[in-house]
Amino acid sequence: MPRLIATICAFIASALLAGNALAADLDPKIIAYTLPENIKWVDNAARTNQTAIIYGDPTKPGPYYMLLKWKAGNMSRPHAQ
Numbered sequence: 001m002p003r004l005i006a007t008i009c010a011f012i013a014s015a016l017l018a019g020n021a022l023a024a025d026l027d028p029k030i031i032a033y034t035l036p037e038n039i040k041w042v043d044n045a046a047r048t049n050q051t052a053i054i055y056g057d058p059t060k061p062g063p064y065y066m067l068l069k070w071k072a073g074n075m076s077r078p079h080a081q
Contacts, residue, residue, distance in 0.1 A: 041069065048074040 034054070041050040049070045056064030070076070 039067070047071070 039052045039054075041052050043050055049068060051069075052067045054065040054067060056062055058064045058066060
């Protein structure tokens with residue numbers, strides 16, 4: 001039984017070490033990030049919310065990613081379909 005426990009512990013340790021080694025080799029051409037203090041927030045015309053475009057262009061075809069931040073006292077009404 002002690003030999004089985006030692007084998008399991010060795011396996012877990014090697015898996016953790018291998019995972020850490022792979023995480024350090026990220027390709028900077030593929031991985032990009034923006035710190036929260038560097039995100040450019042833009043107020044809408046009514047000043048009820050703010051948006052930030054993280055990736056792409058929402059006015060053109062193709063993928064894009066936006067963040068939406070509601071100001072206090074505002075909400076999104078249910079959408080009718």
